[in-house]
Amino acid sequence: MTTQAGTTYQLEGRLLEVCSCGVLCPCWVGADPDGGTCDTTIGWRIDNGTIQGVDVSGLTFALSAHVPGNILKGNWRALVYVDDQATPAQQDALLSVFTGKLGGPIADLAALIGEVVGVERVPITFTIQQGKGTLIIGQRVQAELVPLTGPTGEPTTLHESVFSTIPGSPAYVGRAEYYRSKVPALGHDLDLQNHNAIQGSFRFDA
Numbered sequence: 001m002t003t004q005a006g007t008t009y010q011l012e013g014r015l016l017e018v019c020s021c022g023v024l025c026p027c028w029v030g031a032d033p034d035g036g037t038c039d040t041t042i043g044w045r046i047d048n049g050t051i052q053g054v055d056v057s058g059l060t061f062a063l064s065a066h067v068p069g070n071i072l073k074g075n076w077r078a079l080v081y082v083d084d085q086a087t088p089a090q091q092d093a094l095l096s097v098f099t100g101k102l103g104g105p106i107a108d109l110a111a112l113i114g115e116v117v118g119v120e121r122v123p124i125t126f127t128i129q130q131g132k133g134t135l136i137i138g139q140r141v142q143a144e145l146v147p148l149t150g151p152t153g154e155p156t157t158l159h160e161s162v163f164s165t166i167p168g169s170p171a172y173v174g175r176a177e178y179y180r181s182k183v184p185a186l187g188h189d190l191d192l193q194n195h196n197a198i199q200g201s202f203r204f205d206a
Contacts (some may be wrong), residue, residue, distance in 0.1 A: 008102045008206045009093075011049035011056070015166050016126060016133045017042045017198040018143045018176040025196040027071040028171070030162040038067040039188050041141045041181055042165050044098075044202065045126040051093035051102070059083040060124040061094050062137055065113070066186040071163055074112040079183055080119045081137050095119070097204075104206025105167045117185040131155070133199055141181045145197035147174040158198075166202040173198060 019025055019040035021033050043062040050056065065078040080098070082091050096102050100110030122138030133145035148156040158171040176197040181190040 009051040011204040013046040015200045016135045018179045021196045028161045054093040075114040084121045143179045144177040171200045
């Protein structure tokens with residue numbers, strides 16, 4: 001994939017997201033999280049993408065976060081994960097985008113993070129097979145996600161939500177059969193079943 005003149009980044013891929021809220025997560029519609037706070041893990045798998053001429057296709061970027069209240073008010077604390085398959089140049093490019101330095105649709109999301117407690121290079125497993133998603137991040141996070149379906153068997157879809165981790169794209173809502181997260185720096189010590197899950201596809205251009 002080549003970068004067009006004047007284009008800072010072009011990223012296409014898929015999302016897996018889990019959190020401690022029930023099904024459905026109220027954060028996506030701008031309501032306060034279940035229990036007052038939200039502990040989440042989000043993974044973006046880049047199937048095709050370039051960032052300032054650096055090819056980042058096939059890599060995954062992820063984060064775990066503690067959201068202290070209404071998600072739109074920000075002040076998240078986050079631990080960032082970079083795919084251990086990334087070269088130093090690819091890692092720098094990914095961090096430039098996902099920290100908001102290169103603007104575009106991701107910058108609005110990055111602006112909600114008040115503190116990054118660390119950046120870790122870890123092996124990341126991101127797979128979606130027959131609608132079931134698996135997200136494994138080093139020794140920190142393990143989750144299995146299944147979509148909700150409607151009466152015709154099609155996935156239940158969320159459009160035009162006030163908050164999104166894939167702005168501009170529909171989200172497929174579901175549940176996590178399990179979500180385990182151990183991130184002491186964020187206070188995560190989670191072992192949950194049947195809580196919120198989101199899947200989707202994205203295209204980010206800037």
